[in-house]
Amino acid sequence: GESVGLHLPTLSVQEGDNSIINCAYSNSASDYFIWYKQESGKGPQFIIDIRSNMDKRQGQRVTVLLNKTVKHLSLQIAATQPGDSAVYFCAEGKAAGNKLTFGGGTRVLVKP
Amino acid sequence: EPEVTQTPSHQVTQMGQEVILRCVPISNHLYFYWYRQILGQKVEFLVSFYNNEISEKSEIFDDQFSVERPDGSNFTLKIRSTKLEDSAMYFCASSEGEGREAFFGQGTRLTVV
Numbered sequence: 257g258e259s260v261g262l263h264l265p266t267l268s269v270q271e272g273d274n275s276i277i278n279c280a281y282s283n284s285a286s287d288y289f290i291w292y293k294q295e296s297g298k299g300p301q302f303i304i305d306i307r308s309n310m311d312k313r314q315g316q317r318v319t320v321l322l323n324k325t326v327k328h329l330s331l332q333i334a335a336t337q338p339g340d341s342a343v344y345f346c347a348e349g350k351a352a353g354n355k356l357t358f359g360g361g362t363r364v365l366v367k368p
Numbered sequence: 369e370p371e372v373t374q375t376p377s378h379q380v381t382q383m384g385q386e387v388i389l390r391c392v393p394i395s396n397h398l399y400f401y402w403y404r405q406i407l408g409q410k411v412e413f414l415v416s417f418y419n420n421e422i423s424e425k426s427e428i429f430d431d432q433f434s435v436e437r438p439d440g441s442n443f444t445l446k447i448r449s450t451k452l453e454d455s456a457m458y459f460c461a462s463s464e465g466e467g468r469e470a471f472f473g474q475g476t477r478l479t480v481v
Contacts, residue, residue: 299459299472351467355424358411
């Protein structure tokens with residue numbers, strides 16, 4: 257599951273610091289949004305989702321914020337750990353059909 | 369923890385040959401999907417499958433592609449006559465229902481030579 261690419265934006269963060277990953281989505285009619293984490297050689301791993309009628313949702317060490325006005329989604333990771341190093345994708349979907357449309361991804365590098 | 373499993377992990381095939389990629393979705397899931405990821409690019413939707421039929425497909429999923437659920441556990445993607453540009457990671461995913469998160473397998477790396 258490599259998503260290595262010369263054009264992937266990269267976020268370098270110090271271990272222990274908070275990370276914020278941003279995503280602009282395109283379809284104002286999307287019903288839900290998901291953040292996936294993809295480590296080298298693996299498939300996308302579900303992190304957290306948020307419905308379009310919400311603006312914030314918290315999980316374990318992660319928070320997703322949704323701003324429908326500007327079609328912006330963010331993922332906040334608290335106290336970033338080395339195991340958080342991966343490529344993070346946002347995806348948008350509609351309840352009918354279940355097709356997911358993925359964004360381009362952001363690589364997070366955690367420095368010890 | 370239940371997971372989606374895919375076989376093989378890596379498949380090398382000659383251009384023009386047929387390939388079948390195999391997946392075992394999570395057992396109580398009802399919706400199944402294939403996505404692909406060309407190296408360096410984003411994950412792209414190919415097809416979704418529910419109740420033994422295709423519910424949605426993308427422009428990529430042309431007549432060279434087909435999907436099948438041959439029994440109660442397997443879900444397959446067939447590419448009839450592979451092209452060089454079919455080289456990619458192919459991910460199978462499944463979800464419990466509409467609007468529910470999709471869980472992905474580890475992928476099959478297809479290399480067409």
